[in-house]
Amino acid sequence: MSQQRHAVFPAGRQALYEINRYSAAIRSGDLLFVSGQVGSREDGSPEPDFAKQVQLAFDNLNAVLDAAGCRFDDVVDVTTFHTDPQAQWDTLKAIREKEIGDAPYPNWTAVGVNWLAGFDFEIKVIARIPSA
Template sequence: MQADYTEYHFSPGFEAGGFLFIAGQIGLDENGDPPEDATEQARIAFTALGEVLGEAGLDFTDIVSLTSHHVGGVDRILEWFPKVKDEFIVEPFPAWTALGVTGLAIPGLVVEISAIAQR
């Protein structure tokens, strides 16, 4: 993620006041392309979220707030997103906000996930 820091001038994670603020993570495959399957994009994004947590010596149980941004109808995400989320997030469950958006930074992306973790 060093390239994002250098090129776009943002931190994947930033610690302040005992919290780690994690920038939105997206689901690009090994070729840098978004998979067509939304669940696969979400899994890749959660994996990237875990990498940022790990760099800070934290894990998914330290997340206190989770925000997911969804393209193409936030009303349909309950059919699939909670199942993927539950592969990574366990009790005690963090606060979760799901937002519908018209688009994300890279064409083809349908989900972006950000979080706040407590040290």
């Protein structure tokens, strides 16, 4: 028997997902697969300040997790994308340490890329949805 996927959207951002034709997250069973989140402002444009862009990406991620009844503590796998990992790492590390909580930490894979549609950082996660 197959499980149907269920789309999850944070409040106030559905139009951006509709324009680009993807879901913020898909719930399948007790897992939540969150699409890459970037530091976009309400209108979808990139936040130009890198530290603020990273924080906004985490804020956007947390809004998606919250919409599914999750927190970052429920995240089991993280993938981040960076346009200049070496130059950006110290800024990211400070924000990351504040956001990820206590051990045990989730898996984390960081990937250097050369294009993120005008952004410099993107984060996608898989979370286990807590039991009701």
